[in-house]
Amino acid sequence: MxxxxxxxxxxxxxxxxxxxxxxxxxxxxxxxxxxxxxxxxxxxxxxxxxxxxxxxxxxxxxxxxxxxxxxxxxxxxxxxxxxxxxxxxxxxxxxxxxxxxxxxxxxxxxxxVPVAPRNVLKHIVGLYAERGWRPIVAPEMEFFLVARNIDPNQPIQPPMGRSGRRAAAKQAYSMSAVDEYGKVIDDIYDFAEAQGFEIDGILQEGGAGQVEINLAHGDPVRLADEIFFFKRLIREAALRHDCFATFMAKPIEGEPGSAMHIHHSVVDAQTGRNIFSDEKGRETPEFLHFIAGMQNHLPAAVALLAPYVNSYRRYVPDFAAPINLEWGRDNRTTGLRVPISGADGRRVENRLAGMDCNPYLGIAASLATGYLGLVQGANPRAECLGDAYMSDDELPTNLGDALDEMVASQPMREVLGAEFVAVYEAVKRNEYKEFLQVISPWEREHLLLNV
The missing domain is CATH 3.10.20.70 (Glutamine synthetase, N-terminal domain)
Structure with missing residues (x-):
């Protein structure tokens, strides 16, 4: 060497x-x-x-x-x-x-090793390759900058900005809000440049101190590597300025959660053509099959997209998080959104994944559902043209139910690997059991003297 x-x-x-x-x-x-x-x-x-x-x-x-x-x-x-x-x-x-x-x-x-997360993602990409396809992804990373919290019993607070006031909520896309912690953002840019990473954009999200970083589209394994590296560099940038960066799905009560939206397209490995569009730029059957695969199999993948008990606090109405498997064009209330694009850029955005997921496993699970749809050739439900928040909930509401759905799905066990699913379930059941032994302040407040 x-x-x-x-x-x-x-x-x-x-x-x-x-x-x-x-x-x-x-x-x-x-x-x-x-x-x-x-x-x-x-x-x-x-x-x-x-x-x-x-x-x-x-x-x-x-x-x-x-x-x-x-x-x-x-x-x-x-x-x-x-x-x-x-x-x-x-x-x-x-x-x-x-x-x-x-x-x-x-x-x-x-x-x-079949249980190594990076190998799981490589295996899913390999399944596409065997069919002559090459998946392309573009992830979005949401996270919170928060005040230093050294006592887990205390609630998380927004960070102090350069104005001397705490970061304000409900300031989506505000440049002034981003400027409040501009020195952290500057270090994120500097670290990313030193590491050779391309940031597509940084913006203020809806939560107090909540930031979104978009990455350019590309190879799934390379993008998962970048997110893996990015989480560390963002934490290090925050520590330099006396605050924390957190990727918890729902760190602050009353604020929206943090997602890792994943945009997907698939190209023909030989021609480089996006298989979601035909020669005249129209949507193809493969495009609809991919969406159908997500609708049919995402419930069995939620345990990988929402891997902790905290993750399910994000799936609540009116907090900018999807609680459904509807699909729609340029409709942010749907779990599966088709953004505005030209024919070459036609893609499907999975809005279910939380930023707390392992990027290798989150991308692998999302791609696996689309792959199953392409192979099975099913068609999706009719497009949702209205407010999908009014639809019935279709997702597991806690980690235990999500694990049950994953283990019960033979297609997901086969595509992810039975050995991996068994080890992942063992780890997550252990975590869930530990959580259930913790008594929360809510229980002490409302149950101690009232029941």
Whole structure:
């Protein structure tokens, strides 16, 4: 690996040019999308032949506990990590000159570990490739900047702006609202540039201190890598200015939640033509099949799009979150929206995913539902032309029900992989059980003396 620096992206080369590289972070996205791995001196990384981590990192819950292994004994065998040099990126917030690199994960026989989230997404992209298709996605990232919160018993508050007042709600698209925490935004831009990431736009969302970053469309794995990196860089930018960045689906009571809207199109791998449009620019049957797949199979994918108990606090009426599986053209009340575009850019926007989801698994689950629709050739319900918030709720309302739907769906188990579904369920059941043991302030206030 002595020549590994010749394989890295130009942005990483530019970052270390004229400086001594001190450290390399070898990272793997776990089930929650948290970076797991190890850091080492750059000189050792260059000499290292193999890298290892135990397979138990995919059984660890968000609280740090360990789920039971559905496959049997908890022996924690090592997995083999292979650096993907196309992902090498700067860590511009560190004191030393540091690069980070995402690793792919294999078992000791050289097979991709089927429960690794990045491998799950690669598997779904591979299913498209087998049909001669190439999926394209464009994610939107919503998050809150909030005041530092070091006591979990205290409610989250909006951050203090440069005016000396806390960030105000109901200021969607306001440039003045963004300017209130402009220094954080400046650092986000600087970090993204150092890491070679292209930001399509930054805007103020409807919540107090809520920001949206749009990314340019592209390859699903590359975009999931960028979101994985972005979550870390945004947190680091916020910490520099005495506030937190949070990707919780619903961090502040009475405010809207944070989504990760995913735009999808599919192109013919040979011609590059968007299969959602024909030669005359009209919608194709494949376009409708993709929507039908989402309508039919998204209930079984919600556990991946809304992975925590908090996620379901976002699915409530009148808070700019979809609570249905209706589809419509340029209709933001529908869970599945068809934005205004030309024929080449025809796409479907899935508005169900929360920003708290693992980007690899959220994109994989969303693409899986569209893939099933393309293969099955079904047609969607009639387009919703009115207010879809008036429709019946069609989504699981809690994590337990969502897991039940996922496990009961044979098509989703097959397309995602039975082993992955079993491990994911084990991790999430463990988290749900832990949550149910916590007594909330609401229960103490209303039940302690009244029931």
């Amino acid at each position: 002595s020549d590994w620096l010749t394989k890295i992206p130009q942005s990483a080369r530019d970052y270390i040019e004229g400086r001594r590289l001190d450290e390399v972070e070898c990272i793997v996205p776990d089930m929650a999308g948290v970076a797991r791995g190890k850091a080492m001196p750059a000189s050792k990384f260059a000499r290292q032949e193999s890298f290892y981590l135990p397979n138990s990192i995919f059984l660890q819950t968000i609280t740090g506990e360990w789920a039971d292994n559905p496959a049997g004994a908890f022996t924690e065998p090592d997995m083999i990590l292979a650096p993907d040099f196309s992902t090498v990126s700067a860590a511009p917030w560190t004191a030393d000159v540091t690069l980070q690199v995402i690793h792919d994960v294999f078992d000791q026989q050289g097979r991709p």
